[in-house]
Amino acid sequence: MSDTPTTQQIDSPPPALLISNLKKTYDNGFIALKGIDLCIQQGDFFALLGANGAGKSTTIEAICSLVNKTAGSIEIFGHNIDSERDLAKSFIGLVPQEFNFNIFEPVIEIIVNQAGYYGIERKEAFRRAEVLLKRLDLWGKRKEKALNLSGGMKRRLMIARALIHKPQLLILDEPTAGVDIEIRRTMWAFLSSLNAAGTTIILTTHYLEEAENFCHNIAILDKGEVIENTSMKQLLSRLQTEKFVLNLKEPLSELPQCNDFIMSLRDSNTLEVALDKGRSLNLMFEFFSKHNIRVMSMRNKNNRLEELFMGLIDNNKGVKT
Amino acid sequence: MSWKEILTAFNTIFIKEILRFSRIWIQTILPPAITMTLYFVIFGNLIGKAIGEMDGFKYIDYIVPGLIMMSVITNSYSNVVSSFFSSKMHGHIQELLISPTPNIVILLGFVAGGVARGLGVGIVVTIVSLFFTKMDIQHPVITLVIVLLTSILFSIAGFINAIYAKTFDAMNIIPIFILTPLTYLGGVFYSIHMLSPFWQNVSLFNPVLYMVNGFRYGILGVSDISPSASFTLIVVFIVILFSFAMYLLTKGIGLRE
Numbered sequence: 001m002s003d004t005p006t007t008q009q010i011d012s013p014p015p016a017l018l019i020s021n022l023k024k025t026y027d028n029g030f031i032a033l034k035g036i037d038l039c040i041q042q043g044d045f046f047a048l049l050g051a052n053g054a055g056k057s058t059t060i061e062a063i064c065s066l067v068n069k070t071a072g073s074i075e076i077f078g079h080n081i082d083s084e085r086d087l088a089k090s091f092i093g094l095v096p097q098e099f100n101f102n103i104f105e106p107v108i109e110i111i112v113n114q115a116g117y118y119g120i121e122r123k124e125a126f127r128r129a130e131v132l133l134k135r136l137d138l139w140g141k142r143k144e145k146a147l148n149l150s151g152g153m154k155r156r157l158m159i160a161r162a163l164i165h166k167p168q169l170l171i172l173d174e175p176t177a178g179v180d181i182e183i184r185r186t187m188w189a190f191l192s193s194l195n196a197a198g199t200t201i202i203l204t205t206h207y208l209e210e211a212e213n214f215c216h217n218i219a220i221l222d223k224g225e226v227i228e229n230t231s232m233k234q235l236l237s238r239l240q241t242e243k244f245v246l247n248l249k250e251p252l253s254e255l256p257q258c259n260d261f262i263m264s265l266r267d268s269n270t271l272e273v274a275l276d277k278g279r280s281l282n283l284m285f286e287f288f289s290k291h292n293i294r295v296m297s298m299r300n301k302n303n304r305l306e307e308l309f310m311g312l313i314d315n316n317k318g319v320k321t
Numbered sequence: 322m323s324w325k326e327i328l329t330a331f332n333t334i335f336i337k338e339i340l341r342f343s344r345i346w347i348q349t350i351l352p353p354a355i356t357m358t359l360y361f362v363i364f365g366n367l368i369g370k371a372i373g374e375m376d377g378f379k380y381i382d383y384i385v386p387g388l389i390m391m392s393v394i395t396n397s398y399s400n401v402v403s404s405f406f407s408s409k410m411h412g413h414i415q416e417l418l419i420s421p422t423p424n425i426v427i428l429l430g431f432v433a434g435g436v437a438r439g440l441g442v443g444i445v446v447t448i449v450s451l452f453f454t455k456m457d458i459q460h461p462v463i464t465l466v467i468v469l470l471t472s473i474l475f476s477i478a479g480f481i482n483a484i485y486a487k488t489f490d491a492m493n494i495i496p497i498f499i500l501t502p503l504t505y506l507g508g509v510f511y512s513i514h515m516l517s518p519f520w521q522n523v524s525l526f527n528p529v530l531y532m533v534n535g536f537r538y539g540i541l542g543v544s545d546i547s548p549s550a551s552f553t554l555i556v557v558f559i560v561i562l563f564s565f566a567m568y569l570l571t572k573g574i575g576l577r578e
Contacts, residue, residue, distance in 0.1 A: 067577050115335025
């Protein structure tokens with residue numbers, strides 16, 4: 001093969017994030033990352049999942065230069081964080097897991113100061129802050145000290161702060177932890193629109209349905225290693241059985257015989273059905289019609305991603321032991 | 322970052338620091354003014370009358386430069402150490418660490434904040450002293466240069482202290498056990514010529530002595546130390562501590578695990 005790059009190679013944009021052999025050993029000897037490789041393309045909405053202590057936060061902190069990596073390289077939009085530190089950093093916006101702003105400062109100052117650290121002049125910073133705070137429904141609180149904000153408002157403040165310099169890579173470390181459902185929905189609508197406008201988003205969350213709903217690609221970390229890195233679609237296609245919970249109109253005392261899927265009664269009006277992958281839902285409904293069972297509503301028993309996630313973590317435990 | 326962006330980042334840190342200590346002026350500006358007023362009343366007026374003259378000056382006139390310098394030193398130091406340490410403890414130092422602001426700008430921004438408070442308190446104490454004595458500054462340029470450099474030096478020292486400190490107790494160890502004794506034994510209240518030759522020589526190892534005397538030379542025209550020795554020592558210390566602070570920032574010691 002020729003070493004000359006093709007036109008496609010020349011034209012193809014660099015990935016938003018390229019991590020090679022990233023290792024981190026803390027001073028106390030704890031090995032947090034054992035050589036991680038990740039490639040996240042521009043415009044992606046990427047889920048970085050793992051149990052507590054899997055290495056998600058350390059990975060994020062290494063990307064953001066908040067911890068010193070032990071080995072490996074990190075490139076942000078083609079810029080190495082060691083050799084082009086300041087340029088690479090200018091692409092990143094971080095919404096950390098913990099509230100880490102000065103609670104005694106007013107909301108507007110927190111955001112305008114953050115803009116200043118990126119070299120954005122005060123006048124322009126105020127203009128951008130107004131736009132962001134209005135979009136995140138915080139404009140009315142701009143003069144309040146951050147101390148007086150509710151949990152949901154503090155989360156939105158951290159999102160506004162992370163976006164003030166218009167980052168091309170937004171990293172969300174459990175952005176919806178402790179946020180009520182209404183605000184969570186508003187936040188997701190906002191973040192989805194950002195992604196649609198071209199911002200690459202990396203998400204860590206313990207709410208796996210959020211990752212399933214919004215992310216296109218996924219990596220799962222366990223004990224400092226990437227144990228899965230694929231597209232969400234491909235991962236979900238591996239699910240062998242899907243479980244449904246059905247609410248019945250009339251109570252059922254006895255289950256009819258069925259060979260096509262497994263059923264169990266949770267109570268007389270609630271039926272659980274496990275359907276193998278590839279089997280049509282029509283099959284299930286035909287069976288119910290035939291036996292005069294009237295279904296009023298239906299939902300997935302568990303989040304599909306959650307089942308796969310737990311399976312992968314369990315498998316990894318098996319490999320280790 | 323362009324020079325313009327770097328200047329914006331510096332101004333942001335500097336303004337933030339000024340707003341921080343201005344907001345809590347009851348804790349930052351008022352106490353030194355009250356403490357120094359007490360010094361002027363007790364040491365200057367009451368005890369000073371019994372002491373008489375020192376180096377040809379009334380005792381209160383003699384101690385004014387040292388008291389102003391003492392306020393500048395402690396306030397420059399404590400502003401940076403408390404601000405940077407609390408940023409570290411509460412996590413908002415991450416706002417700076419993830420940004421492209423160069424390390425040197427972070428250091429200069431905090432040092433400028435320390436200098437602003439140190440000189441601000443110095444001006445307040447000077448105004449207070451005018452109620453007790455007349456001040457006829459002999460060498461204004463030397464006075465300004467020495468006080469500015471001393472403020473810079475102790476701001477950098479405060480920054481290094483904040484980087485190493487892991488608890489609020491650790492933050493206070495240096496000011497209480499090192500800085501305060503050095504300041505009190507640094508010729509604020511006496512001339513080292515009053516000491517025996519042995520203790521005079523020991524005193525020469527105290528860097529604060531050079532700063533207090535350099536400043537006293539600027540205001541009164543008398544000093545135990547030559548002004549050029551004071552200037553040289555302060556500049557050498559600034560270069561050493563500044564380089565060390567930059568090393569710590571670059572390596573991320575105390576900031577990045």
